[in-house]
Amino acid sequence: MSLTPTSRSPRPSRAAPPASPPTVSPVLELNVGGEFYTTTVGTLRKLPGSKLADMFSSSAKACTDAEGRFFIDRPGTYFGAILDYLRSGQLPKQHIPEVYREAQFYEIKPLVKILEDMPQIFGEQVARKQFLLRVPGYSENLELMVRLARAEAVAARCSNVLVCAVRTEEDAAHCAESLRVLEADKRLVVKFGPWKAAPAIRDLLDSVRMDIEAQGYQVAYEHCSKKTFQPKSGAYEYFYTFQFTWW
Template identity: 55%
Template sequence: MYIKAICFLSPQKSQVVQLNIGGHVVSTTLGTIRKFPNSTLADLFNRSTKQMDSEGRHFVDRDGTYFGCILEYLRTERLPTEHLQEVHKEALYYDIKPLVKAIEETPQFFGETVGRQQFLARVPNYRENLEVIVRVARAEAIASRYSNIIVCVVRTEEDLARYNNAIDSLGTPRESVVSFGPWKAPASVEDLLDCVKMDIEAKGYKVKIQPHSIDKAFLFKSYDFFYKLIFTWW
C-alpha cells in the first residue's frame, strides 16, 4: 500500500502580492517576501500601516533596479554574478543577512572591498584627484575628439624627494598635473593606474593610459613618474 503525502502551503504564504519598488513592479508570493522573517523586507508586510500606490500595490520608495536580484535570491538562494556592490547595498537596506554574508564571501566582493578599496584608502586624495581629472578632461573636450591629461605617480618617499625636479622637467604648469602618492602599501604603480582607469570608466568615460615621455634627458626616466590619460569623446 502506498501512502501519498501532500504538502499544502498555507493560503497566507501562497498569497500573490505585487510590489512597486520605485516604479519597478514585481509579483511574488507572501511566503517569498517573508522567507527571512526578521528582515526589513518581511517587516514591510507585518506593519499595520502599509504604503500603497494608486493601483493598490505595496510601494517602497527606493530605486528598484537591483530588486530582481534580491527576489531571485529569496526564491532560489542563487547569488548574482554581476553588480555585487549594488546588490550588497540593497541586501543591507532590506536587512537580508544571509544574502549580505554570502556576497561578502565571494572572491569578487572580497577583492574589491578588502583588497582594492583598502589600498585606495592609503593613496592620499585619490577620489578628489579622480574628480579633478574628469573635470579637466571635460573642459578640454570642446571641439576636440581627445582630452590629454598628465598625471604624476610618486610611489615612495624616495620618489617624492625627486618630485620637484621631475615636475620642473615636464615643461607643463605644475597646477595642470594631477599627482598621486606616495602610499604605504605593496601595490605597484601599475596597480594604481589600473584603479584609475577602472574607476573613470565606471563613470562612463572611455580612457586609456600610456607613459608620457619628455625630450630632455635626466638621470631618471620621465615615464617612471609621468603618464598620459587620453579621453576619447567620439
C-alpha cells in the same frame, strides 16, 4: 455493612473543535522600478529587521502604482535574486556586484555576508578598496582629473590629463624637480602617492581608469615618452597621460 460503590453514568464526550484552516500568507504584486514581481507577505517578511520586512509590516504605509501594485522606487532588474534567496536560500550565479548592492540596500544581512566572501566582492572590498584607502587624496584626485578633462573638452574630441604616480618617498624625490618645472610652465599635474601598500604604480593606474570608467567616461592611459614629455629635468618615467574621449 459493606459499601458498594455506586455506578456512574458515562459523561457525554465533547466534540473536538473544528481544525483551523492553515494560515495562508497573502499574495502581493510588486512594481520594483518598473519590473513586476509576484510574491507573498511571508517571503518579504522572512528576515525580521530587514528594510524589506519593515516595508511590508502591518504599520508601514504602502505606496502603490496606478494598477494597485505595491511600488518600490528601486532598480528592479536584480530584485528577483533577492526574492530567490528569501524563498529558498538560492544564491546568485551572475551579476554578483549588482545583487550585493541591492542586498545592502534592503539590509538582507545573511546574503550580504555570503556575497562578501565571493571572489568578486572580496577582491573589490578587501583588496582593491583597502589599498586605495592607503593612497592619500585618491577620491579628490579623481574628481580633479575629471574637472581638468571637462575644462579642455570644448570643441575637442579628446582631453589629456597629466598624472604623476610615485609609490615611495624616494620616487617622489626623483620627480620633485620635474614637478617644479611643470608648475613654472603652468602645466597642471595630478599627483598620486606615495603610499604604504604592496600594489605597484600600474595597479594604481588601472584603479584610476576603472573608477573613472565607472562614472561613464571613456578613458585610457599611456606612459609619457621622452618624445612627448620633456620637462627640463628627467624623471619622465613617473608621468602618464590619461586621455578622455568624448565622441
